[in-house]
Amino acid sequence: MCAKIAVVGLGQGGACAAYHLARAGHDVTVFERCAREETGYDWQDDIRADIFSLCDMPMPSEDVYEQKRKWLFVSPNWQHSLPVPPLPPMEEISVYRRGLCAYFAGQIKGAGGKVKFEAPVSGLLIENDKVVGIRTAEGEERFDLVIDASGMRSPLRGQLPQKYCVQAMPEEEGVLYGYRAFFHRTAGADTLEKGIESTMSLKHMGKAGISWCNLVGEDRVDVLIGRLGGLSDNDIAEAMEDLRAHNAILSKDMYFGQRVQICLRGTIPVGVADGYVAVGDSAFETMPLMGSGIESSMKAGKLLADCIADGCDFSAAGLWSYWTRWMKEFGAGFAFIDVLKRWALNVDPKQIDWVFGGGLIEKSDLALVSTDTSGAKPKIPAKSIFKKIGLLLARPSLTFPAIGCVVRALRAKSCAAHIPKKYDEKKIAKWAKKYTERLGAGA
Numbered sequence: 001m002c003a004k005i006a007v008v009g010l011g012q013g014g015a016c017a018a019y020h021l022a023r024a025g026h027d028v029t030v031f032e033r034c035a036r037e038e039t040g041y042d043w044q045d046d047i048r049a050d051i052f053s054l055c056d057m058p059m060p061s062e063d064v065y066e067q068k069r070k071w072l073f074v075s076p077n078w079q080h081s082l083p084v085p086p087l088p089p090m091e092e093i094s095v096y097r098r099g100l101c102a103y104f105a106g107q108i109k110g111a112g113g114k115v116k117f118e119a120p121v122s123g124l125l126i127e128n129d130k131v132v133g134i135r136t137a138e139g140e141e142r143f144d145l146v147i148d149a150s151g152m153r154s155p156l157r158g159q160l161p162q163k164y165c166v167q168a169m170p171e172e173e174g175v176l177y178g179y180r181a182f183f184h185r186t187a188g189a190d191t192l193e194k195g196i197e198s199t200m201s202l203k204h205m206g207k208a209g210i211s212w213c214n215l216v217g218e219d220r221v222d223v224l225i226g227r228l229g230g231l232s233d234n235d236i237a238e239a240m241e242d243l244r245a246h247n248a249i250l251s252k253d254m255y256f257g258q259r260v261q262i263c264l265r266g267t268i269p270v271g272v273a274d275g276y277v278a279v280g281d282s283a284f285e286t287m288p289l290m291g292s293g294i295e296s297s298m299k300a301g302k303l304l305a306d307c308i309a310d311g312c313d314f315s316a317a318g319l320w321s322y323w324t325r326w327m328k329e330f331g332a333g334f335a336f337i338d339v340l341k342r343w344a345l346n347v348d349p350k351q352i353d354w355v356f357g358g359g360l361i362e363k364s365d366l367a368l369v370s371t372d373t374s375g376a377k378p379k380i381p382a383k384s385i386f387k388k389i390g391l392l393l394a395r396p397s398l399t400f401p402a403i404g405c406v407v408r409a410l411r412a413k414s415c416a417a418h419i420p421k422k423y424d425e426k427k428i429a430k431w432a433k434k435y436t437e438r439l440g441a442g443a
């Protein structure tokens with residue numbers, strides 16, 4: 001049966017779903033509020049290259065991506081650093097966000113779908129508690145299903161009847177408030193560690209967040225300052241000064257800068273209603289530690305299209321098959337990470353300095369997690385394991401809270417994995433409350 005489906009937003013999640021649904025013969029229209037050439041960010045971000053084959057999509061053309069740069073993690077006091085282990089070439093890539101959007105639009109059209117740019121959706125059409133269409137500047141249009149892929153600040157979630165328990169907005173501490181800016185490189189200056197282009201400062205200046213300073217090409221320096229819960233102009237100025245003090249490449253000569261928000265929490269408890277489903281950031285389906293949601297949004301879009309191909313109808317009960325699969329396959333793992341992240345961001349920065357510089361993690365250990373197969377795989381010697389256990393036992397102020405946190409994270413994961421199998425409003429409301437508490441998210 002051919003259904004009429006609206007996808008709100010040309011993000012990766014909605015686009016991946018739109019591509020597969022159009023290929024399956026559905027009448028799919030994507031509504032994107034931005035102009036064609038302004039859709040997506042004007043910069044690059046990192047993803048695994050195999051996400052396209054995993055989601056059964058062709059690889060974009062080579063002008064859309066390049067090899068991911070090398071990263072160095074730096075302790076809050078800038079005294080210690082650990083290079084991220086190398087991966088085989090092109091296993092992880094840096095994609096041009098606008099090129100990626102153009103790629104998706106082309107794929108959807110090629111599959112028989114429509115993409116309308118400069119077409120903001122202002123609201124949902126709801127009749128008898130069921131979503132039956134959308135509102136745009138052109139008027140009302142009826143659809144069998146509305147896929148909400150409009151991002152973390154979706155204007156649509158909050159319009160759903162309360163009985164569906166769909167959270168309207170993320171709580172403040174679930175959002176990384178950021179400022180991303182691009183500068184000229186200081187002439188002749190080098191990166192913090194020679195040969196490593198990207199530097200990530202964890203809990204930069206002791207704050208709950210991160211900052212990075214990356215060399216892109218010969219002359220461009222990419223800066224991100226991100227803080228959980230809020231970022232004032234003063235925070236930006238202070239962080240920029242500190243980054244300049246430690247990164248000689250960072251000049252004051254700016255190309256452009258803009259404020260951004262990154263979704264940094266576990267999946268919302270419920271993302272379906274009759275005639276409505278959320279994918280990607282609009283369902284908070286990001287990996288909560290780094291906010292990397294491109295891959296997870298694509299996986300969610302593919303999962304949704306698979307469930308529809310398997311015959312799920314567009315009622316909340318039918319779409320529940322997508323939601324439970326998401327929670328079991330990805331959401332539960334993300335819940336685990338979310339609890340760890342909330343704890344780590346509140347840990348005394350001195351403890352993190354110690355983790356970096358106290359001998360617990362050494363550069364040789366990092367080779368163990370590398371998937372680069374070019375050399376012989378190293379082993380961790382027994383002597384080194386005993387040394388690490390000794391170090392941890394000698395630091396109970398970090399070790400015992402960390403163990404407690406892992407236990408809480410496992411409970412959150414288990415709760416997410418035990419999502420009610422069948423759609424039952426009462427059971428779901430009870431489970432949603434418990435899941436939110438286990439995440440530590442005061443919705």
Ligand SMILES: Cc1cc2nc3c(=O)[nH]c(=O)nc-3n(C[C@H](O)[C@H](O)[C@H](O)COP(=O)(O)OP(=O)(O)OC[C@H]3O[C@@H](n4cnc5c(N)ncnc54)[C@H](O)[C@@H]3O)c2cc1C
Pocket residue numbers: 008009010011012013014015031032033034039040045046047119120121122149150151152155178180224260261262279280281282286291292293294295297
């Ligand atoms: C600074 C920064 C760095 C990041 N780095 C990475 C990274 O390295 N790796 C990674 O995987 N992820 C990264 N992310 C996160 C990533 O951008 C998101 O998780 C991902 O894009 C979410 O995809 P999505 O499908 O939910 O759609 P989104 O990308 O959120 O897109 C939503 C789309 O909906 C449109 N829209 C919104 N409202 C409406 C409306 N009312 N009507 C019509 N259209 C609408 C928007 O214009 C937009 O095009 C980063 C994000 C930021 C801000």
